[in-house]
Amino acid sequence: MSDAAIHIKSLRVQYGRFTAVDNLDLEIRKGELFGLLGPNGAGKSTTIRVLIGQRRPTGGSVSVLGHDVVREWARIKPLFGYVPDRENHFEEFTGNRNLEFFAELYGVPRLRVRECLEMVELEEAGNTLVRGYSLGMRRKLLLARALLHNPRVLYLDEPTANLDVHSAEVVHRILRERVSQGATVVLTTHDMDEVEKICDRVGIVCKGKLVALDSPLALKQRHTERQTDVILATGERRTFDMDRDADRQALADLVRAGATASLQTREFDFHATFLKLTGQAFE
Template sequence: MTDVHKRYGDTRAVDGVSLTVRRGEFLGLLGPNGAGKTTLVEIMEGLRQADAGTVGVLGTSPWPRNLALLPRIGLQTQASAFFVRLTAREHLRTVAALYGAARDAAERTLAMVGLTEQGDTQVEGLSGGQRQRLAIASALVHGPELIFLDEPTAALDPQARRDLWQVLRDLKGEGRTIVYTTHHLDEAETLCDRVAIIVNGRITALDTPARLVAAGSGNTRLLVPADRLTEARARELPGVLDVQVDGDVVVLETTEAGPLLSAVEAVAGLQGVRTRTASLEDVYLQLTATGDR
């Protein structure tokens, strides 16, 4: 897509976005609520028309609604629709049949997302997390080349979330292209080839997670139990840039962790002291707080 715009009244939901997603790439779209992520994805999917700019998906335009694209893409949206009176297995078989997928596709996809045991449960009887997994299965059942996932792990428990990570890794290993939005920064840092951080309808950063972290703050944080080091004493230690009290720990920020660790050891010991280096979350918070490119 090139120079894409979408406005709702006075709000610029997408404000001049240019983006290329490579075949076989796992691209994460990150940003605060209202940043324009969902609108941007819906334009890619052909669910919404851009006001200006050009959009191409798998070599063709997704708008007006391009029926030839539908078998080649998989969609999981924030508000998924289900045949609620059917069982999970019947629902997935129906979706598979609509796409002309193989008869065993529904069973394989149920197993892929961990819903085999719930296959005979009516959709309306599934839990929120189970419905989320069924929505993901519905996006995958026909074996699409390009997969759009909008906050796919939002309602999943930690184990189900990790299980889905492996599903996504396997899909990428098969050469599928994945575009997804998430608020889980650890997830994006682990899974994505590249991430685009969107603020106020614009891409403010686009690169691999490692490069974004390297280009951000190189500071290290030391977390010291608050019962062993006061905030006032922490500020007196050499090399300390900032000190904050966060619950039961005192957080010391520095560019030189070695000398500061030695100083902390001398006054408080190192038992229970933890270090935390920069992460994608730090870069994200910096960019979304300031809006800087």
């Protein structure tokens, strides 16, 4: 049996004449935490909209856990949870009541509402109207809602936007726990530190096309250099590529001759990798 949870084949999505997703091929494995990355307008949310059935592909096909998203939608719907980029809670209900509403829809016991609120550390705010929630609390309530029915696939559109450091870590821990229990998690984010910390693999899209696919570590090793910035005793600034023999030798000679005033080494950098792969790096 295939170890892919999600098969995206030649996916094309158009808004009128504009192509937002352009012939995208991607396989996301079961039990991995996958980051879908790209600059603003790259087509990430559009791809997720197809996965959650909000947008029909213009061309190509997408299957989730063996079911086609268009033809077998009813089979897919109970299998996934979704955290949208914009919240859509009932403002005049408490956090508890918001979740109870969805628990009834999913047919899950009320006890699960309490569990999910505890998971995101909102148990004390359960009886407060959502109108009084902070931005971070609202995002955590979205995650709690998406977890109610214990889905096998979880899609999250920028799940840690507006979260403080501790809350972001709570979310990271929950997502890693889900994948360790066999769930597949797909998220979009603009936070490259988050990507390096929690993603098993990433797909980078740019103008609707996939431009890179691998683990964050493999991508940064392949696409960025280790460099050393040097200020010479004369005040001149030079940069040496530590992956080139000639540069390493030249730097060693300068150090031996006592010609360097300061040295600073830059290791592989995922931010730089992302900018380079999406054509946004400064020359």
